[in-house]
Amino acid sequence: MCEAHAYMERDGREELLLESVDRVEPQADGSFLLVNIFGQQKTVRAPLKRMHLVEHRIVFGS
Amino acid sequence: MCEAHAYMERDGREELLLESVDRVEPQADGSFLLVNIFGQQKTVRAPLKRMHLVEHRIVFGS
Known part of the structure; x- marks a missing residue:
């Protein structure tokens, strides 16, 4: 499968948002809706x- | 490989930008730099x- 993992970068470190x-x-509104292969959703405001x-x-990340 | 093809949507049709x-x-400046697995680059202003x-x-696409 060719999905990707989404991370938030903060202070040089990456934190997993959604796999x-x-x-x-x-x-x-400038945010991003992420939907993964399991149907889980997350909105990212960065x-x-x-x-x-x-x-x-x-x-x-900003 | 898990690369993707990039398209520009215009008038409901999709045109290949870079494979x-x-x-x-x-x-x-709001544009996107695309780089493919062959090292080809393209800047997208949309x-x-x-x-x-x-x-x-x-x-x-807009």
Whole structure:
């Protein structure tokens, strides 16, 4: 499977937000809706910093 | 491999921007730098609309 794990970067450290993310959907208020392959959802209120898909990583943070 | 293909959505149609994208890096000017697994780069000057990683799709468009 080709999902990625979503992390929040804070003070140089990365904290796991949601594993096995399938869908990332930007919302009108600037947040991101994440939905993983298990149907779990999380809203992230921080900018997207970078994605490295081969490494299965999506990183948010200001 | 778990890269995704990047598309631009215009008038309800999707046009391929770059295949086999590994890295997506938001830039300070609001654009996105895409880098694929072959080292090809492309800058996209449009908002991110959605990503469906299991389907290997990243869609940009206003």
